[in-house]
Amino acid sequence: MHLPLAISMGEPAGIGPDIALMAWRDRADHRLPPFYVIGDAALMEARAARLGIGVPIVPCLPEETRDTFAFGLPVLDIGSGLDDRPGEPTPETGGVVIEAIRTGVEHIRAGRAGAIVTAPISKAVLAAAGFTHPGHTEFLGELARAFRVGPVRPVMMIWSETLAVVPVTIHIPLASVPERLTTSLIVETGAIVAHDLVTKFGIARPRIAVCGLNPHAGEDGLIGREDIEVVAPAVAELNRIGIAATGPHPADTLFHPAARATYDAVLGMYHDQVLAPVKTIAFDEGVNVTLGLPFIRTSPDHGTAYSLAGTGTARPSSMIEAIALAGRLAARKATS
Ligand SMILES: NC(=O)C1=CN([C@@H]2O[C@H](COP(=O)(O)OP(=O)(O)OC[C@H]3O[C@@H](n4cnc5c(N)ncnc54)[C@H](O)[C@@H]3O)[C@@H](O)[C@H]2O)C=CC1
């Protein structure tokens, strides 16, 4: 019997509560595995009432999820009765947002949850509340230390059936990218991607396409030297250690359908180089998966969408895909 999935509530003023409620409402259509929300039960109840979607909130422990899931959305209440203020974020709710993530990971470590699915947080709001990590990805890397598996390097992948992408550098200013991009960073990232595509996704010999940094992958050094001096040696090293990597490829021609048929994942040199294509091709079904962790974490590929919170117009499809993928990956992990 598989363990339930933990969903961290995310930013209370965003659409996280909405899409968690909608995912429970649509659970049978998508055959979703049992899940529970970690967050503020009063806020979840108020948001359900605001949306008028008749989702009963059932405060319970992870162990009670399986029995209650058919009748209502199980919620582990760690809140203090937050007011429901969609679209009005405040750093005052930062504590419960962070604690929900921490609790979900602790439940996995303790064998009470099978995986964590995180609803969107606001980086700026959490930073104002004193959170020192750029996002979930890095925070989860820190929380993974409790699993005592040695050094952990979390890697962000946005996955969909049609395209999977990995940014080598993530939430840093574009101006810092060239100095932060090193051959060893690209090799380390590519090796984690290859490893997890085998172990977590069951792809026997993953093919990784590596983007260049500059237009036309530098055009033989005419438009920047990084592709020759930093990226090409990384591709060579990945090949040397047995990974089927190609590149550096010009990023502008790497995402059309014929090109997509030649690889299993793209390694991009910076955030928007690869997140813009995947969110164009698969915004509604894209899933953010953190690779390199000793546990499974997925998330919708979008953010807090404040203007949609509490209106009923947020689409739950990416959250539904994130829950479904977490269930599949956790089931594979449990049987491997
Ligand atoms: N995993 C996470 O926790 C993520 C958090 N964020 C955070 O979200 C906040 C807002 O970021 P934005 O760049 O505005 O991105 P966003 O994804 O929240 O919104 C971008 C656009 O997509 C629309 N949209 C997003 N999700 C939707 C859904 N489920 N259904 C229908 N339309 C949807 C929004 O209305 C907006 O027009 C930022 O504070 C950012 O830090 C952003 C991405 C991921």
Ligand SMILES: NCC(=O)COP(=O)(O)O
């Ligand atoms: N742009 C993707 C994003 O912001 C997700 O970051 P994380 O919170 O999953 O690290």
